[in-house]
Amino acid sequence: MYCLRCERELPNEEVDRKNQELKSLYGIDSLEKGLCPVCGSEMVDKDVRV
DSSP: OEETTTTEEOOGGGHHHHHHHHHHHHOOOGGGGTBOTTTOOBOBOTTOOO
16 A cells, blocks of 8 residues: 555555554554545555556
């Protein structure tokens, strides 16, 4: 997953683990909604080809 606004990348393999970590520590569930936990922008899956 990649945030175009922040220019940050999170490998797809780590999304579930990071989501659980953010939810338990800070109550943030934005990753499961496909949103960047830093800026709130929609994240893009770089592995999906159009």
